[in-house]
Amino acid sequence: MDIIVESITKKYGTQKAVDNVSFNVKTGEILGFLGPNGAGKTTTMRAITCFLMPNAGDIKVGGISIKENPEEIKKNIGYVSENNPLYKEMPVIDYLYFIAELHNIPKNKIKDRILEIINLCGIEGEKHKKISELSRGYQQRVGLAQALIHDPKVLILDEPTAGLDPNQIVEIRDLIREIGREKTVILCSHILAEVEATCDRILIINKGKIVADGTSRDLRKQSQGREIIKVTIEDGDVNDIFKSLQALPNVKLVDILSKGDCQFEVQSKPETSSRKDIFKLCVDKKWSLTELTPTETKLEDVFRELTMN
Ligand code: ATP
Numbered sequence: 001m002d003i004i005v006e007s008i009t010k011k012y013g014t015q016k017a018v019d020n021v022s023f024n025v026k027t028g029e030i031l032g033f034l035g036p037n038g039a040g041k042t043t044t045m046r047a048i049t050c051f052l053m054p055n056a057g058d059i060k061v062g063g064i065s066i067k068e069n070p071e072e073i074k075k076n077i078g079y080v081s082e083n084n085p086l087y088k089e090m091p092v093i094d095y096l097y098f099i100a101e102l103h104n105i106p107k108n109k110i111k112d113r114i115l116e117i118i119n120l121c122g123i124e125g126e127k128h129k130k131i132s133e134l135s136r137g138y139q140q141r142v143g144l145a146q147a148l149i150h151d152p153k154v155l156i157l158d159e160p161t162a163g164l165d166p167n168q169i170v171e172i173r174d175l176i177r178e179i180g181r182e183k184t185v186i187l188c189s190h191i192l193a194e195v196e197a198t199c200d201r202i203l204i205i206n207k208g209k210i211v212a213d214g215t216s217r218d219l220r221k222q223s224q225g226r227e228i229i230k231v232t233i234e235d236g237d238v239n240d241i242f243k244s245l246q247a248l249p250n251v252k253l254v255d256i257l258s259k260g261d262c263q264f265e266v267q268s269k270p271e272t273s274s275r276k277d278i279f280k281l282c283v284d285k286k287w288s289l290t291e292l293t294p295t296e297t298k299l300e301d302v303f304r305e306l307t308m309n
Helices: 041-048 070-075 092-102 107-120 136-148 166-180 192-198 216-222 238-246 275-285 299-307
Strands: 003-012 015-025 030-034 056-061 077-080 154-158 184-189 201-206 209-214 228-234 251-258 263-268 288-294
Touching (some): 015 056, 030 166, 030 192, 041 056, 136 154, 166 192, 209 216, 216 299
Antiparallel strands (some): 201 209, 228 288, 251 263
């Protein structure tokens, strides 16, 4: 089920929490929605899930507008909110029964559906325990189970691995990927590794506006135009090499990575390359150039660059 967000704006007083935001998500796609604190992620998700109405713009889920039939849209959406609120005094199985009834799943089908979802979410061994007795990872699984019980076509997850240990994180990510094969999934996070490991596509929002949209590879490329190279030069004086590298016309910045090994990181000015100049410099000075390796831009750098202002 496709989601089409069309120029939505949501204001709180005079502040625009979301400012003319548009994007699409296709069936079977896992979209990572990334942004720093206060960027507008939750507000956007609340608009898609019909918990709030934007001041301007529209959202269509499966072709239905949030303005026309929000109740129909809600039927097709499973939502795990940031703090994963659950009735913690209830045993897992009773809680899921209660949620299934809320979704009007026919009584004769509830038992089978619960068993199916318990199996999918890997909570078979915990189903008779009170939710409060479960570890955070298992509580998160119960959150996913309640969001999936009515077999929604769209799944929205806000910070699904917050507070989990590394093993639990890997398990929940695997589970999301498994679920994501058949559904449209939006995963909100400010954890870059999470989004990169789980999502097909990444959208970055900053101060209510979309600042990037693409695969992690696309985003790295988008922010490029800037060459960073690791350089090792032997048979010369480290300070002399440093100064000579800095004096090259296209070089913006030189960092010494290791004085002993004469290893540097050289950043070129935007849209330029320093590789040939470095090679010529070494020939002229009779230094031995033993390494000249381009460094890939990290997604962290892209994120910082796009959200620092
Ligand atoms: P976080 O990662 O911290 O959860 P977020 O990206 O989800 O942040 P939002 O919760 O959407 O950001 O908030 C966007 C902006 O809107 C923030 O400046 C926030 O203070 C403001 N905001 C959100 N909800 C309300 C509200 N109910 N009343 C007033 N301002 C709000």
